[in-house]
Amino acid sequence: xxxxxxxxxxxxxxxxxxxxxxxxxxxxxxxxxxxxxxxxxxxxxxxxxxxxxxxxxxxxxxxxxxxxxxxxxxxxxxxxxxxxxxxxxxxxxxxxxxxxxxxxxxxxxxxxxxxxxxxxxxxxxxxxxxxxxxxxxxxxxxxxxxxxxxxxxxxxxxxxxxxxxxxxxxxxxxxxxxxxxxxxxxxxxxxxxxxxxxxxxxxxxxxxxxxxxxxxxxxxxxxxxxxxxxxxxxxxxxxxxxxxxxxxxxxxxxxxxxxxxxxxxxxxxxxxxxxxxxxxxxxxxxxxxxxxxxxxxxxxxxxxxxxxxxxxxxxxxxxxxxxxxxxxxxxxxxxxxxxxxxxxxxxxxxxxxxxxxxxxxxxxxxxxxxxxxxxxxxxxxxxxxxxxxxxxxxxxxxxxxx
Numbered sequence: 001x002x003x004x005x006x007x008x009x010x011x012x013x014x015x016x017x018x019x020x021x022x023x024x025x026x027x028x029x030x031x032x033x034x035x036x037x038x039x040x041x042x043x044x045x046x047x048x049x050x051x052x053x054x055x056x057x058x059x060x061x062x063x064x065x066x067x068x069x070x071x072x073x074x075x076x077x078x079x080x081x082x083x084x085x086x087x088x089x090x091x092x093x094x095x096x097x098x099x100x101x102x103x104x105x106x107x108x109x110x111x112x113x114x115x116x117x118x119x120x121x122x123x124x125x126x127x128x129x130x131x132x133x134x135x136x137x138x139x140x141x142x143x144x145x146x147x148x149x150x151x152x153x154x155x156x157x158x159x160x161x162x163x164x165x166x167x168x169x170x171x172x173x174x175x176x177x178x179x180x181x182x183x184x185x186x187x188x189x190x191x192x193x194x195x196x197x198x199x200x201x202x203x204x205x206x207x208x209x210x211x212x213x214x215x216x217x218x219x220x221x222x223x224x225x226x227x228x229x230x231x232x233x234x235x236x237x238x239x240x241x242x243x244x245x246x247x248x249x250x251x252x253x254x255x256x257x258x259x260x261x262x263x264x265x266x267x268x269x270x271x272x273x274x275x276x277x278x279x280x281x282x283x284x285x286x287x288x289x290x291x292x293x294x295x296x297x298x299x300x301x302x303x304x305x306x307x308x309x310x311x312x313x314x315x316x317x318x319x320x321x322x323x324x325x326x327x328x329x330x331x332x333x334x335x336x337x338x339x340x341x342x343x344x345x346x347x348x349x350x351x352x353x354x355x356x357x358x359x360x361x362x363x364x365x366x367x368x369x370x371x372x373x374x375x376x377x378x379x380x381x382x383x384x385x386x387x388x389x390x391x392x393x394x395x396x397x398x399x400x401x402x
Contacts, residue, residue: 009039010289010290010293013032013035013039013289013293014286014289017031017035018031018032018035018289021034027148027151027387028147028151028289029144029147029148029151029292029386029387030387030388032289032292032293032296033292033293033295033296033383033384033387034296035293035296036292036293036294036295036296036297036298036299037296037297037299037301037384038296039293039296039297040296040297040298040299040300075256075291076287076290077143077284077287077288077289077290077291078142078143078256078257078288078291078352079242079243079246079256079257079259079260080242080260080280080283080284080287080288081142081143081146081147081257081284081288082142082171082257082258082260082261082264083242083260083261083263083264083280083284084264084277084280084281084284085146085164085168085261085264086260086261086262086263086264086265086266086267086268087264087265087267087268087273087276087277087280088155088264088268088277094265097161097165099333100161100162100165100166100333101165101168101169102169103333104162104165104166104169104329104330104333104335105165105166105167105168105169105170106169107329107332107333108166108169108325108326108329108330109138109139109169109170109173111325111329112134112138112321112322112325112326113134113135113138114134115321115325116133116134116137116138116318116321117130117131117133117134120133120134128184128366129366129367129371131180131184132177132180132181132184132357132358132361132366132367133375135173135177135180135357136177136350136351136353136354136357136358136375136379137318137350137354137375137379138170138322139170139173139174139350139351139353139354140166140167140170140322140347140348140349140350140351141349141350141351141352141383141386142167142170142171142257142351142352143288143291143292143352144292144349144383144386144387145163145167145346145347145386146163146164146167147288147292148346148386148387148390149163149164149346158335158336158339159339159342159343159346162330162335162339162340162343163343163346163347166326166343166347167347168261170351170353171257171258171261171353172258174258174353174356177353177357181357181360181361181364181366184361184364184366207249207258207262209248210245210248210249210259210262210263210266211262211266214245214262214263214266215266215269218241218266218267218270219270221237222237222270222272231275231279234272234275234276234279235279235280238267238276238279238280241263241267242260242263242264244263245259245260245262245263246259246260246263247259249262291352295352295380295383295384296380296384298355298376298377298380299377299380299381299384300377303373303377304377304381307374307377310374311374311377311378311381314374314378315378315381315382315385318348318350318378318382319348319349319382319389320348322344322347322348322349323344323345323347323348324344326340326343326344326347326348327340327341327344330343330344341393341396342393342394342396345389345390345392345393345396346386346390346393348382348386348389349379349382349383349385349386349389350378350379350382350383351379351383352379352383354375354376354379355376355379358372358375358376358379359372
């Protein structure tokens with residue numbers, strides 16, 4: 001029954017606590033993050049100590065969440081978020097956005113990564129560690145930013161389109177970064193060209209396979225299944241396609257979110273697009289909430305108190321640097337000053353893929369445990385403060401305009 005108690009906590013937060021906080025003008029994203037901090041094993045409730053250790057400690061333990069309990073559900077939240085993004089696009093629209101995605105987004109990633117690389121080298125880090133730090137810290141959080149845009153109904157605005165274009169390019173760049181981790185972890189690191197080329201080749205084959213099979217198989221399958229007769233048939237079919245695509249890209253060494261995005265693009269070309277959006281939206285919303293809970297669980301208040309100065313300096317420094325670079329690149333591509341300013345502020349945090357990259361690098365022995373934990377905490381805190389900073393974005397852009 002212990003697992004059911006954890007599920008009860010999640011459902012209680014999603015169905016009672018977050019709606020109550022929303023009435024207090026606290027966004028759902030921030031509500032889930034706050035709840036995650038409170039129920040973490042190192043959160044405030046875990047510090048409750050009484051003389052009668054028996055009943056009191058059991059009560060305190062019952063309202064805390066063990067580490068790792070929500071990890072897989074959080075990953076599913078990102079997967080379904082990317083699927084919904086792909087579902088709202090089409091292949092033709094994506095091709096029309098190629099300048100912002102590959103041009104502007106590509107420049108943002110490369111310039112940000114170079115700046116962070118040289119900063120890491122200036123602090124005495126090795127080349128491999130500096131490259132990995134530059135790669136993972138240059139990404140922003142697709143989950144946080146797209147959720148905030150969705151809450152504000154801003155996905156179709158110029159700011160929403162600009163943020164989405166940059167985030168999509170960052171998600172695509174996860175492919176070579178994951179390849180770099182495997183290359184750096186290999187014992188024979190003299191010749192890096194062949195392993196990187198092999199990883200990129202596998203990536204291209206996996207993406208092409210999903211696209212070709214999807215275009216040829218999906219329409220006939222939908223006609224055979226006839227999901228319009230029963231909505232539960234359509235839901236089962238969509239879950240199979242989304243999770244199957246995510247597993248296929250993960251097996252190829254890519255991001256599962258990329259496979260889900262491709263599945264969304266393919267289903268967007270079918271007549272069932274609106275039906276799929278209606279039945280998947282609640283599932284996506286709950287899983288995204290679980291993801292934000294898992295981020296809140298990573299915020300160890302004791303570690304924050306112990307390293308307050310360095311953590312604050314890192315979060316603020318990375319945020320300002322990323323926002324400044326994004327603003328300069330966007331202006332260079334002719335984006336309006338106000339749009340560039342607000343989008344830059346929204347994209348100033350670190351992203352969820354930093355957790356994945358740092359975990360892989362730690363398991364491969366590429367990054368010291370203390371450094372990996374520190375930067376994971378920086379990532380979690382930067383995501384945590386994003387809703388507060390984003391609320392100030394319009395005011396900051398007005399000041400810049402003056």
